[in-house]
Amino acid sequence: MRDESNDQIVRITRLDRRSFLKFTGLAGGGLMLGVTFGCSRETAEEAAPTTAPTSRPFEPNAYVQITDDRIVIYAPNPEIGQGVKTSMPMIVAEELDAAWDDVTVVQSEIDFERYDRQFAGGSRSIPQNWLPLRQAGAVAREMLVTAAALRWEVDAAECETRDSAVIHTPTGRRLTYFELAAAAAELPVPDPASVKLKDVGDFRLLGSRVTGVDNADLVTGAPLFGIDQQLPELRFATFVKCPAKGGTVVRANLDAVKALPGVLDAFVVEGNGNPAELSEGVAIVAVDTWSAFKARQALTVEWDESNAAKDSWSAAVTRAAELAQAEGTTSVVDKGDVETAFADATRQVTAFYQYAFASHAQLEPQNTTAWWHDGKLELWAPTQTPQGAEAAVAKLLGLEAEQVELHQLRAGGGFGRRLINDPVVEAAAIAHRVSYPVKLTWTREDDMAHDFYRAGGFHSLAGVLDQAGKLTGWRNHFISFSHDGTNPVVGGAIRGDIDPGPFIPNYRITQTLLPWQTPCGPWRAPGSNVIAFAHQSFLHELAVAAGRDHLEFLLELLGAPRWLEEGNPQALHTGRAAGVIRRAAEAAGWGRTLPEGHGLGLAFYFSHAGHVAEVAEVSVGPERRLTVHRVTVAADVGPIVNLSGAENQVEGSVIDGLSTMLGQRVTFEQGRAQETNFHQYPLLRMPRAPRVDVHFIESDFPPTGLGEPALPPLAPAVGNAIFAASGIRVRRLPIIEEGFS
Amino acid sequence: MRLQVNGRSHEVDVVHDDTPLLWVLRDHLGLVGTKFGCGIAQCGACTVHVDGEPVFACMVPAASLEGRAITTIEGLASADGALHPLQQAWIDHDVAQCGYCQAGQIMRAAALLAKNAAPTDADIDTAMAPSLCRCGTYLRIRAAIVDAAGGRRDA
Ligand code: FES
Ligand code: FES
Numbered sequence: 001m002r003d004e005s006n007d008q009i010v011r012i013t014r015l016d017r018r019s020f021l022k023f024t025g026l027a028g029g030g031l032m033l034g035v036t037f038g039c040s041r042e043t044a045e046e047a048a049p050t051t052a053p054t055s056r057p058f059e060p061n062a063y064v065q066i067t068d069d070r071i072v073i074y075a076p077n078p079e080i081g082q083g084v085k086t087s088m089p090m091i092v093a094e095e096l097d098a099a100w101d102d103v104t105v106v107q108s109e110i111d112f113e114r115y116d117r118q119f120a121g122g123s124r125s126i127p128q129n130w131l132p133l134r135q136a137g138a139v140a141r142e143m144l145v146t147a148a149a150l151r152w153e154v155d156a157a158e159c160e161t162r163d164s165a166v167i168h169t170p171t172g173r174r175l176t177y178f179e180l181a182a183a184a185a186e187l188p189v190p191d192p193a194s195v196k197l198k199d200v201g202d203f204r205l206l207g208s209r210v211t212g213v214d215n216a217d218l219v220t221g222a223p224l225f226g227i228d229q230q231l232p233e234l235r236f237a238t239f240v241k242c243p244a245k246g247g248t249v250v251r252a253n254l255d256a257v258k259a260l261p262g263v264l265d266a267f268v269v270e271g272n273g274n275p276a277e278l279s280e281g282v283a284i285v286a287v288d289t290w291s292a293f294k295a296r297q298a299l300t301v302e303w304d305e306s307n308a309a310k311d312s313w314s315a316a317v318t319r320a321a322e323l324a325q326a327e328g329t330t331s332v333v334d335k336g337d338v339e340t341a342f343a344d345a346t347r348q349v350t351a352f353y354q355y356a357f358a359s360h361a362q363l364e365p366q367n368t369t370a371w372w373h374d375g376k377l378e379l380w381a382p383t384q385t386p387q388g389a390e391a392a393v394a395k396l397l398g399l400e401a402e403q404v405e406l407h408q409l410r411a412g413g414g415f416g417r418r419l420i421n422d423p424v425v426e427a428a429a430i431a432h433r434v435s436y437p438v439k440l441t442w443t444r445e446d447d448m449a450h451d452f453y454r455a456g457g458f459h460s461l462a463g464v465l466d467q468a469g470k471l472t473g474w475r476n477h478f479i480s481f482s483h484d485g486t487n488p489v490v491g492g493a494i495r496g497d498i499d500p501g502p503f504i505p506n507y508r509i510t511q512t513l514l515p516w517q518t519p520c521g522p523w524r525a526p527g528s529n530v531i532a533f534a535h536q537s538f539l540h541e542l543a544v545a546a547g548r549d550h551l552e553f554l555l556e557l558l559g560a561p562r563w564l565e566e567g568n569p570q571a572l573h574t575g576r577a578a579g580v581i582r583r584a585a586e587a588a589g590w591g592r593t594l595p596e597g598h599g600l601g602l603a604f605y606f607s608h609a610g611h612v613a614e615v616a617e618v619s620v621g622p623e624r625r626l627t628v629h630r631v632t633v634a635a636d637v638g639p640i641v642n643l644s645g646a647e648n649q650v651e652g653s654v655i656d657g658l659s660t661m662l663g664q665r666v667t668f669e670q671g672r673a674q675e676t677n678f679h680q681y682p683l684l685r686m687p688r689a690p691r692v693d694v695h696f697i698e699s700d701f702p703p704t705g706l707g708e709p710a711l712p713p714l715a716p717a718v719g720n721a722i723f724a725a726s727g728i729r730v731r732r733l734p735i736i737e738e739g740f741s
Numbered sequence: 742m743r744l745q746v747n748g749r750s751h752e753v754d755v756v757h758d759d760t761p762l763l764w765v766l767r768d769h770l771g772l773v774g775t776k777f778g779c780g781i782a783q784c785g786a787c788t789v790h791v792d793g794e795p796v797f798a799c800m801v802p803a804a805s806l807e808g809r810a811i812t813t814i815e816g817l818a819s820a821d822g823a824l825h826p827l828q829q830a831w832i833d834h835d836v837a838q839c840g841y842c843q844a845g846q847i848m849r850a851a852a853l854l855a856k857n858a859a860p861t862d863a864d865i866d867t868a869m870a871p872s873l874c875r876c877g878t879y880l881r882i883r884a885a886i887v888d889a890a891g892g893r894r895d896a
Contacts, residue, residue, distance in 0.1 A: 081839025081876050211835040218840040219828040219847060221774020221814030225840075228773040236768060262756035288768040289777075290760045363778050363786060363841040363875040412776075412841025413875050444779045644835040648878065652838055655877025678783035678873065687866040689879035 058181040060143055060189050062114040063092050063136040066181040071098050071164060074108045076115040077125045078384050079214070080414030082707040083645035084125045086212045088133055090641055091126075094205045095137030095198060097161035098177065105213040110386045110406050118386055118408070126641060126705050127570075127609065135192035140184075142195050147183040148175050200639055200700060207698070209644035214410065226382030226409040229369040231437040235264060238292040239426050239440060240299060241281035243449055244671030245518050247308035248280045252301040257284060260298060262291025269429050275519050276452070277392050277425045285434060289441055309517035309671030313357065313456065316514055320479045324352050324460035328477045328510030333496025336506035341473030345464030349545045353461065353534035355733035356665035358454040359447075359673075359681060360523060364412020366423035366442040370431030377404050377432065381424045382411030389421040393428040404428075415656075416522035420452050445676045452521025453666055453673075455481055455491040459534040469546030471557065473506040476534075481516035488513055489520035491527050498531065499572070499606055500539060502564050503557045518668060524656065525708035528607035529715075533661070533733060536603040536716035541729065550602050550720065551585050569701050570609040576636045577604055579697050580613040583634035587695055588615035595619075598629070601721025603713040610709025611636040614654070614717040616690075620726040624740040628658060628690040628718060635710060638703035640696050649706045651692045657714025659684035663736045742804050746770065747816025755803065762806060763787045763798035766813060774814035774844045778873070785872030788845035789813045795852040795871075814844035817851060827851055830885040838876035846872050850886050859890055 058066040065072040073089035073096075089105045092098075110118055141161055148166035149156040152173060160167050165176045217224050242248070249268050257266040264285045271280035282301055286292035342348065369380040377399060383389050386408045394404045411418055427440040442450075458479040466472050480492035488494075494509055501507050523529060543553035561575025581604050590600060597619045604613040612635045618628050631654045640646045663682040667674045675681045719730040722740075732738050744751050744765070753769050766772040766789070778786030780799045787798040790812040817825045824832075827847050837843050846869065853860055853868040860868065865886050874882065 081837075081841075083838070209835065211832055212837060212840075214840065215832045215835065215837060218837050218843050219814075219824070219831045220818060221772070221844050223773050225776075227777065230771055230773065287756060288760070288764055290764040290768075291756050293780075294757060361875060363776075363784065363839065363873065365777060411839065413839040415875075441777070444781075648835065648838055648881065651880055652877035655879060656875075659877070677781055678779050679781065683784075683873045683875060684877070684879075685871075685873065686869045686879040686883065689877070689883075692880060 056182070056185050058140070058143070058185040060140045060184075061136045062108070063133065064096065064140040066140070066177050066184070068178050068181055070104055071102050071177060072104045072106050073098075074106050076108045076118050077129070078118065078386060078408055078411060079107070080382070080384055080411040080418065082125070082414075082649065082705075083212060083642060085214060086210055087126065087641040087645055088129060089213070090205055090210060091130065091133040092137040094203055095134045096141050097163070099163040100205055100210060102164045107408065110390065110408055126703050130703055132192070134197050135195060138195040138197050139190055139192050142190055143184045143187050144177055144180050146187055147180045151175065151180075151183065203639070207640050207643055210642050211644065224410045225364055225412050226369070226380060227364055227367045227412070227441065229380040229409065229439060231369065231371065233436050234369070235285050235287065235434070235436050235438050236289045236292050237283055237285045237427070237430050237438045237440045238289075238296050238443070239269070239281050239283050239430065239446075240296055240301065241279045241446075241450060242303045242305065242308055243673075244305055244308040244310070245275055245279065245450075247303040247305045249282065250302040250304050252282050252299060254282070257295050257299050260291075260295045262287045263295050265434060266295070266299075267433060269426070272396060276420050276422060278396060278422070278429055279450070281426075283430045285430070285438060293443065311516055311518050311668045311671050313667040314669065316456070316481075316516075317354070319514060320354070320458040321352070323479050323512050324458060324477060326477070327475065328479070328512040330511045330513075332478070332494055332509040332511050333501065334508045335501070336473075338473055338475060338506045338508045341506035342462070342464050342475075344466075345472060346467045347465040347545055348462060349541055350462045351538055351541060351729075351731055353459040353537065353731045355456055355530045355533065356667065356737075357456040358523060358660060358664050359451045359666050359675075360415045360417035361447070361678075361681060361683065362411070362413030362415055362417050365444055365447050367440060368424045368427035369437060369439040370427040371437035372431045372434075375403060377428055379404070379406040379424060379428060380409055381406055381427075382409050382418060383421055383424055384411070384414045384416075384418040385421060389424040392421055392425050396425055397428060397432055415524045416526065417452065420521055422450070444678070448666065448676055448681060449673050451666070451673075452490070452519045454523035454526075454529070455489050455516075455520040457481075457492060457530060461534065461538045463538065463542045465542060465546045469548050471504055471542055474500070474504045474508070476509045477512065478509060479512045479514065481520065482513035483516060485513070485515065489516060490522055491520055493527060494531060497564070498535070499604075500535060500557060502572070503559065518671060525607050525711045528605060528708075528712040530733070532603070532605040532607070532712035533715040533719065536605060536713065537719045537731070540601070540603075540716070540720040540723065544723070551581065551590055554581055554602070554604060570704070572606040573611070576611045576697070576699060577606060580604065580611050580634040580636050583695055583697060584613040584615045584632050587634065587693060588617065588630070588632035590615065597725060599721045599723070599725025601717045601719065601724055603716035603720060605709070605712040605716075607712050608708045609704035610706065612709050612713050614710075614713040616714070616717040616721040618718060618721040618725050620722060620728070624728070624738070626662070626722065626735070626740050628688070630691040630693065631714065631717070632693045632695070633710060634695045634697065635706070636697040636699050637706050637709065638701045639698055641703065646696065646706050647694045650694045650710045653708075653710035654692045654714055655684055655689055657711045658690070658718065661715040661718060661733050661735055662740070663734045665734050665737075742807055744803060744806060744811060745809065746772065746811045747813060748820075753803070758804050759802045760804070761799050762789065762801050762803040762811070765803040766798060772813050772815050776841060776844060778842070783873070784842070784845075785849060786842050786845045788848040788872060790848060790852055793852065793855060795849050814848055817847065825851060826889040827854065827885065830889040834881045834885040834888065836878050836881040836885050838878055842872060842874045842876075846874065846882055850882070850889075854886070854890055860886070
C-alpha cells in the first residue's frame, strides 16, 4: 500500500452535499449555478482510515483504490489552474459509475513506473489520458460487477452499475462498491483493452458542472501551492543572477552580506551553461524571506558580461523594418505559382505586423523547497514537468535517480513557464550546500528578468485578390529570432500548413532569423498566440479590400467539409471550423445594427487540435480608449469533461488574450529586460473584463485540451472589431504602441 | 512584537523592524494563505484586513500593527468553522483556476461587503480593481460577490 502522508487529499463528502443544498436555499432568487457538488477539505491524517482496514484494498490499477469506506481516485498530472485535478478523476469516475460525492481525489506522487507522462503542457493532459483513464474506471467497474455476480450466483450480464453500487436488475438486489471491494481485490485484473466502455451518450457525470476538488482548501487559505511548503528548521533563500543572461560572477561582497542581520550564508553557485537548468549567481540564505530580500540590496556583484546577452529590442525593430521590404532568404513553404498570381491580380494588399516579447507573469512567483538529507535530495515544487525536474537535478548533482524525490505541488499558474525547471535546479544546488531545508523564492523582479519569454516577431504580408474578390495568392516574410543562427527560438517557428495556407492556391512563407541570446520559451499556445493575430487580421484586411463580408469570405475560403489530413482527428476539419464560425457569428448577432460607435470583429483559429471562433464587440472612445463590451466564443473540442472548468478556461483565455494585447511587452536593451514588475507590465483588472459568452459544439471526436486553443483568436477578433468600429487597423501588439489605452 | 491575528495573540521576534506583515504571517506564523505576488502593492495577492480595512500585507511593517486586529483568509470563516458567505459562493461558482489570487480576492470582497451590503457592479469593480487575477476569473468573482450579497438586484 502506498504511503499517503505526503499526498494532498480532498474528500468530497455527503456533508458537502448538505452545504450545497444549503446554498441553493440561501441563494433564493439569486443566480443558481448547477454546480453539482461542494467539497470539503481533509488533511492526509484526517482522510486516512482511523482504524486499520479490515481487508486489503481493491486496487486494480494506478488510478483507483476502493476500501470498505472510501473510493480514492488518483490525479496523476500537475495542477496549474487548468483543472486536471478535477477533470481527470471525473473521467475515471464516469466509467466506474462512482457517485462523485463518494470520491476522494488524491494527487499522485511522481512515479515513472505507475504513470506514463506526468506532465502539463500543450493541452495534452486530457487527449493523452482520455482512453487510459476511461479504461482504468471500466476495469474496476467490471471487476466489481464480477464480484457481485459471483456473490449472487447470477450472470454478470444481468447486472448494472450506478452511484457506486452494482444492481442485479431482475431482482433489484444491490451491493455497494464498499461492500464488494474485498471480493473484487481477489479477482484477476482483465486486459484494459478488453473491457467495454460507455457510449458517449450514456455519460452521466461528464459534461456536468463540478466544482474544483481543491476549492474548499483554496477559499480557506490552506497550504496547497509550492510556495506554501513548510518544514521544521526551514530557511529562506534568494538567488541573484546577472540581469543579462549568461553573465558570470567575477567577485561579490559575500563577507559583508554574511555579516548582515538574519543572514545565515551567502555563496556563489556556479552555472552549468544551460539557462534552462542553472545560471550562475549568488545565493543568500536567511532566517526569513524578508531578511534574504533585504540582504540582496546590500549585495554588490561584479559580473563578467563578455559572453552575456546584448539583445536590443529597439535594434531588432529597426532591422526588421528594413528586412520587411524584401522576401526572406529561407523558404518555409512555396505552393502553386505565387509570382503569376501576384502578376495577374486585380488587387494587392500589403501590411507589416509586429508583436513584442511577453512574460508569463504567472502569479505565484517561482519557488522550490529543497532538502538534502540522508543522502537524498527531497524537493517540493510547482512544476509542469516533474519528471524532467528530477532528472535535471540528478544529472547536475551526480545523483542516482532514486536519490532525488520531487513532491508535486499545485502551481499558481503555469502558462508554459513551469515547463522549464530552472528554479527547481537552483534550489537543489543551494540546498546541496547547506545542512537544513531551504525554500528558494524568486522576487517578481527575478521572474520578469529571468523568464523564458514569448518571442517577439514581425510579419511582412502581401495578398492578392482576383476580379471576383477571391483570395488567390499570399506571401509572408516572417522575421523572428534564433539562438544558434539556424533554428528558430521556441515560439519563433512557423509551419507551412497553418491557417490560411491550405486554402490559398498560391502561398509562400519565407523566414529571416535575427540573432537573439535571451531565452525564449513556450507561452500559452506557443506560436499560435501571435501568428493568429497577424494572419487572421490580415485575412480581414483582404476581405475588406474585396468589399466582402468577413464571415462569408471565411466560409468560402474553408470550402467543403473535410479533414485536411485524412485519418488524423487532431487535424483541422473544415466542417468543424465552419461550425464554430457560424455558431459564434449567430450568437453574437453578426450583421445586426449596432449601437453608435460599436464594431464587431470575427476570427477563427485552429490550434492544439481545438477549433475556436470568437466575435468581439468593441467601441473606441476619444484618444483611442478601447472598450471591449462582449466576446462570444464557439469552440469544438469534442466532448466536454467538466463544463464548469471548460467555461472557466475559455473565459480566462479571453481575458488573458485581451490583457496581453492591450499593454504587455518586455523590451530589452543590453540584454536586460526593461520592465520589472506589474506597474510596467499591466495585467487586465476587473473593471475592464468584458462579458464572455461561451458555446461548445460537443462533437463526437476525441476530446482535445482547452488550456490553450481559445486564446489565439482573441487578438485578431478584437483587432478586426476595432477596425469595424473606428476604421483604425491595429497591426502592432501591444496596442498601446498604436496609441490605444 | 505582539500581534493580534485572527483573534489570537502572537509574540513574534523578527530581525528587521521593517519586516512586512506578509513575511511575518508566512515565514513566522505559518499562515501561508496570504500570498506573495509582487511585493509593491500592485497585485493584491497579499490582502488582509487590519481593523476591517483591506491592506496590502507586503507593504505594511508588522511592527506598526501592534494592538490592531489583523484578519487573514485563515480567520475569515466563523470560529465554529462555518464558511463566510463569500467562501461558499466561491466554491459554488467554481471561481478559481490556479487559485493563487483568490485568498486576496476574497479578503478584498469581504471588506467591501462589510461596508456595502448590496454593492452595484460598478461598486464591485472599483473595490476589486487592486486585485489582479492572472488567470482571468473576474467574471466569476463578480458573480460570486453578487451572490454572497444576496443575489442580483434589479437595477
Ligand atoms: S504582494 Fe502585496 S500587492 Fe502584490
Ligand atoms: S485564479 Fe490564478 S491568478 Fe487568479
